[in-house]
Ligand SMILES: [Zn+2]
């Protein structure tokens with residue numbers, strides 16, 4: 365038997381390379397040793413649809429597809445396993461590729477770490493962004509919003525560290541499990557069950573890692589969500605205030621507090637318009653009601669506009685359908701509004717009267733917050749590099765050494781040089797030092813893999829990647845300095861990220877020519 369150990373030789377003739385695997389008894393066989401049986405089947409002579417085996421079916425009258433009655437009988441040769449006579453034969457190569465894909469997928473679960481980090485950072489920056497724009501629009505409520513955002517922002521580096529170092533631990537465990545196994549074209553059929561076992565363990569490591577990532581982000585995520593709820597609330601009032609600016613304006617040092625739409629004035633003992641539906645605006649100085657009036661020619665106008673100081677109290681009135689009664693020096697105004705508004709309006713009036721206590725006075729604070737770069741890019745680079753090392757292990761064979769394998773796959777014997785023991789061992793050692801180095805390195809993460817990328821193709825790709833990185837930085841700068849609108853930024857940024865991804869893919873390809881899965 366002159367066949368390389370990594371090759372499956374046919375279990376029947378013990379000579380040729382096995383290409384088929386019996387899914388029932390596990391035998392690996394060459395094409396010549398497969399037995400075959402001839403089966404007869406009905407088919408439509410018009411559309412060639414197979415209408416089932418002769419043995420197990422009655423002859424159909426018509427074809428269900430084209431309604432033709434021209435039913436013929438065909439014969440086909442089916443290969444069966446000579447050992448157990450099963451027809452469930454698959455190509456060894458297909459199973460090998462399938463197993464390789466499963467193993468790869470299990471390893472890729474490490475990427476969950478930076479995916480979740482990026483998602484979190486995106487939520488954080490979007491909340492921060494919204495707060496900045498609210499502060500600019502003079503919505504200065506809740507000075508503690510900055511405090512909490514700052515606290516979360518300060519935690520982000522630690523979160524990244526925890527997620528990356530856990531990934532390192534898991535990557536090491538995965539490396540130990542898959543040691544010497546990552547050269548998937550050399551897997552033999554009798555290794556398949558073992559590889560399935562390894563894949564299961566890697567999958568479990570990956571699942572545990574995902575849980576760890578979720579746990580790491582859980583509490584901070586909950587806090588951010590709550591914060592976001594408050595910021596969204598302010599954003600709602602800001603949008604409602606658009607109607608205010610069309611008919612009135614803020615005085616010096618006057619700040620918007622809140623706005624309640626769909627409020628109805630149902631009566632008053634001193635107002636000219638004592639029936640109208642509109643929005644009640646409250647600032648730290650005044651309460652203003654703007655509504656549509658007139659039956660024929662409707663127009664929107666200010667119905668009343670009083671200093672907050674005039675408001676001496678808010679009372680509930682009515683037995684069935686409750687109203688709010690605003691008590692003023694001049695008299696009463698009856699309002700009907702949603703239950704929600706009824707519940708919160710008195711509180712908001714109190715807040716508005718003592719708004720100074722709640723206001724953020726340091727507008728630079730949110731600006732400073734905004735200048736911090738909180739991206740998860742560094743974490744992504746590091747985790748991707750770990751994943752890449754895991755996947756590209758044992759795969760450092762030059763294309764010239766690779767060619768004979770193709771020939772060998774077609775059934776010829778293969779030059780012995782390809783998997784000599786010394787070379788395999790050398791590769792493993794080289795990989796180990798490489799992974800060790802990657803895991804210990806804490807700074808200077810460039811784009812894309814470093815492994816094996818030395819020729820001109822990769823260096824030009826690397827240059828392109830660098831250019832894209834610079835352009836991304838410039839684009840962010842443009843947005844921060846207000847020279848492009850957010851829509852343009854999003855469009856440009858997306859395009860750049862797509863390019864960056866594409867380049868990284870190509871670098872991976874050139875970085876290791878044998879990455880073919
Ligand atoms: Zn054979």
Ligand SMILES: [Zn+2]
Pocket residue numbers: 386387388389390391445446447448449450
């Ligand atoms: Zn069999």
Ligand SMILES: [Zn+2]
Pocket residue numbers: 408409410411412413427428429430431432
């Ligand atoms: Zn037919």
